[in-house]
Amino acid sequence: KETVHIAAASSLRGPLEIIVGNFETQHPEYEVHISYAASGKLVAQVQHGAPYGLVLAAEPDYLEELHARQLTLSAPQHFSYGQLVLWHPQQHGDALDILRDAKRIALAQPRHAPYGKIAMRYLEQEFPDTDFTGRLVYGENVAQAAHRVYAGAVPLGFVALSQMLQLKIPESDYSVLTSVEPLPQAMALTKQAQSGARLLYSALLEDAAQQVLTDYGYIRYVAAE
Amino acid sequence: MLQPSDWQAIGLTLQLAGVTTLVLLLLATPIAWWLAFSSSRWRAIVQAIVAMPLVLPPTVLGFYLLLLLSNSFAFTFTGIVIGSVIYSLPFAVQPLHESFRTMGRRPLQIAASLGAGRWDQFRTIVLPLCRGGFVVAATLVFAHTLGEFGVILMIGGSIPGETQVLSVLIYDHTEALNYRAAHTLSLGMIAVAMLVLIIVYGRWSKSPLQLGSER
Amino acid sequence: MLQPSDWQAIGLTLQLAGVTTLVLLLLATPIAWWLAFSSSRWRAIVQAIVAMPLVLPPTVLGFYLLLLLSNSFAFTFTGIVIGSVIYSLPFAVQPLHESFRTMGRRPLQIAASLGAGRWDQFRTIVLPLCRGGFVVAATLVFAHTLGEFGVILMIGGSIPGETQVLSVLIYDHTEALNYRAAHTLSLGMIAVAMLVLIIVYGRWSKSPLQLGSER
């Protein structure tokens, strides 16, 4: 059996486990190991010889960085789009109203977490004159933002739609924020890529995988012309 | 080179480490005392419980603490102090425990026979005789609080000026591939910590207790 | 309830904690010895350097270690052992140092006069007399390695069967919002750690040294 090491942003964990499971049944000659970590960490690791053949990130920026350093075989490939939601289990209604009066808002650290970046972009776009400093509670990543809302420590937070579906949160408890660009989920093969990584790379763009991603709230990738 | 937000984080970090160290010494001393001198059957169990904060990954510990503190101190300075205190508890208790145990009861009995009450004994005999233990406990806690970010990030939320400490900031910088800023802050942190520790350890080694070991 | 990958992680974790503890005791003993008995001017500085791994956030420390190990042990079991060893160094050195210091030279001189060579003295006198220090060092290191994931994740990369230890797995589960699995593993970890520590501490407290403190 050939071992395929891949690295992925932890937000992708839900669908990826299923996709890889299917992949392994179809291709029993491969055994896939996934390491989940924040994208920044993954970049540093690939730079320093991590054995990952394929890297999946929640945004293309970090992969561009790797590509610029000639550590990937090609430019980052988008394979689906993640959607930002506002999770507000304690209040129901319009997201903007809820945000306006919120005491604390959880989100991922915009310095490095993709969902944090678009959450920040959303706030700036919708409330150009409001300074949220002091009301924003940052997490390491979108999962930590979700923890806080889940634990009830923060009444609302910017999280990913995929998380809501995974936790089976009733639709009334969150609002999908469509006014902000969804996050392109991107992947790239590294120089260590063997046949398995390449096969998986293609599989992700196929229908079966795309269906799984859609089930998890991602927007289907449509190949550009 | 450093931005105001960095300075703010530095101040906050020192404050956090200082307060945590202080609180922990106050808290760990009676626990360690009880462990050293009680003959209760529960000793081993209490000792093991004290070590538990070490066993869980900090973020996981942080998550449970968040559940505990969610309606009170989460995302405040007090909250991260509580988190750091719990996280570093074993580093304070264990060296103190061992230190009290080796000191034994004899010096206290002598002090009592010379008229010293409990608190007086503690101040004039225990503190200086177990100075080594207190130094080990304090420096381990202080340094550990400087470096810890998992628990702090989880229950603090990295709010600038309130809970954004240096370790979280450095972590953010490395994650953002902002290596330059990370290096600068890391080096600064190391330099300051080295300085503090060299002074502490330098003074400590001059203690007359060193001589005492010869006879 | 636990999956094979969990069992694998548990095995790996115990192995890592065990090996790290062993390596650190071997490594920290001579350092602590030198710190306790040398009269070199460099003592305070070496002591401060030993504490440095505490000061940096684990991922940042991991990042620098990654730079160091990138062409050799990164992403291997050996690599995470090295990382854990460096990360936990202060927890081994400091209690041992304090323990050696309080023991002093006298028992060793007596042993030497009775014909014991250096290694013999160490085995028959230092080990039992400083047992408290060794227990503190070993349990702090062991527990700390169980719980540490920042450094390990960075230089290990969470490769199942190779570098994916329990703490990393629990962390992953919480990241995946897989709270149930996280709770189960956390509880298991706490239970096992409690058991081990209660046994260790229970046996330790029965030591005849306890009696010694009375006279």
Place this chain on the structure above:
Amino acid sequence: MSLKVKCHLPLQHFALDVAVSIPTQGITAIVGPSGSGKTTFLEVFSGVRQVANAEVSFNQTLWQQREFLPLNQRRVGLVLQHPSLFPHLNVADNLRYGWQRARGRKELGWDEVIAACDLNALLQQFPAQLSGGQQQRVAFARALLAQPQLLVLDEPFSALDDDARQYFVSYLRQLSEQHQLPIIWVSHQLSDVAQVSDTLVQFSQGKVVSHGPIVSELQREPLRSKLALSVLDTHYDATQQGQEECWRLELAGQDLVLPKPQWQQQQPGASVRLRVFARDVSLTREFVTESSVQNQLAAEVVDSFTARHPAELVVQLRVGEQYLLALITKASWQRLDLRPGTRVVAHLKAAALHETLREAL
């Protein structure tokens, strides 16, 4: 006024099993073979070793019954077998420790005690820089400076040389008399004990085998044969002053002349307690004129007892109303044809007497 102790504490081979009442006046000596429980006894009643069910009271105060009075409220000056100085304090600070915490009027002055224990040169040193004997002197002075109401000493002078020990033993007497400080004192040197104690408590195997006033304890077995010492009460006689350097004492109408203890100024008529070892007493049938032995006392043989050596006898003599012991060989007993009632002359060598008297009362 007494210290009452009742306790039962199982030890390795036997139990410390004690119920005694010790007078809290003067000096009480506790003697007994090594390992007989003397230290343990001190530790129990002073409160250093907290033993369940022990009962201790000092004068009118309960120290332990159901309640345990904390050590710091007992005002006991403790000098344990091991000096236990505070290693982090220099000598001055060790001494000041109790001194500063003493309440009320200070009976024992700082300068006085420092001078008596000759610690002036050592004040700045740390315990680790002191010799064994120096450490003991500091521990002793520290206990005194805390102004105790009871001084408890466990072989406090064992690391001192003969001269220093002699000096401290007589200093104990002085403390007891001038400051009315009760002293309880464990010593393994019977001769020291005999010199200055008022009461004697003998331990063996964890039990008090005998206790009472020293004069009567000395006349009883086992001490009578083992130590063979007698205590004589005499009067200082100023009228018949002989040489300047000598002392004339009156005992049952007879004179004794002794080299005068240098430190003591006695009032005429004051009573002086002499301790005379039986081995320093020899006997003749008649007064001997041309002898270096100045002190010859007319006495009467009362009885004789076996001595430690089978070839010897301890002879009990009566001088006036008091008893004096003499150690002689059986051969001499026969040669001199002694028996109860025989009138003899007891020779007390001034020099020997003075040795036991030296610097002491």
Place this chain on the structure above:
Amino acid sequence: MSLKVKCHLPLQHFALDVAVSIPTQGITAIVGPSGSGKTTFLEVFSGVRQVANAEVSFNQTLWQQREFLPLNQRRVGLVLQHPSLFPHLNVADNLRYGWQRARGRKELGWDEVIAACDLNALLQQFPAQLSGGQQQRVAFARALLAQPQLLVLDEPFSALDDDARQYFVSYLRQLSEQHQLPIIWVSHQLSDVAQVSDTLVQFSQGKVVSHGPIVSELQREPLRSKLALSVLDTHYDATQQGQEECWRLELAGQDLVLPKPQWQQQQPGASVRLRVFARDVSLTREFVTESSVQNQLAAEVVDSFTARHPAELVVQLRVGEQYLLALITKASWQRLDLRPGTRVVAHLKAAALHETLREAL
């Protein structure tokens, strides 16, 4: 064959400044006031305290010069002022520690030493469960069982009672004679020292103020007046056996009769070394017949010296070729009209002699 030590070590108020050669035969006693550097001296030459520039050699072996021979290669049996037992080992294991590591033939047997130090009942106890005196006995036995080539003792019997101390002091003599074990011994009890030592080293303020054979040291100041003890070599005379329990010794043609030391079987003609305290000697002009004092020696006054007390004199007497000291008052000196050359009779009280002889050679 000797131990040569040269060292300079600054201490608190003075420096330890020594360059001596000590014979490594028999027993060497080191005496001196408290704090005079005795312990420090032992520590330096035995290697416990590593002092730069010290030079030490034992018999033919260099122990320290440029190189420092590690303690475990010196085979020195150390008994330090503080017992320093291993707290984690019980008595048996403490004793075994050196025993198991001793190489070669074992001169000193396990059973023999355990019995001599009376440790059989204590073997299973831990040091924390021992009394002060018991700890010292264990430390002493432990050093012996390591089969040392040199025994170094620092006040090893200070926590023992008189009887036990006496016993151990004579045991030292036995060790020295039966096993040719050289012993260097710090003691603050001059009388113990005088009983069994061959060589005496006197310390004061970090310096060796005097050293030499004990007989001559005793005849010199300051010991002559301070201790006032003489050592007499006599012969055991089997032909004129008196009573069963007594011993007849011959000294310069005259007879001495003493209660026989019980433990010793002497061959006729064997030499016996007597130690006589001056205070146990009294003088007359003529032989006294009706006295309990059996031993009267014809002697001649050689000289007189000031004694410790101004009213007394130490009188040096010649008996045959040997010297005997007597302590008498000045008054007696005048009354008896003594001067150098006067023929006198020295009275040695058998009982007193026997005390100093007791259990000892």
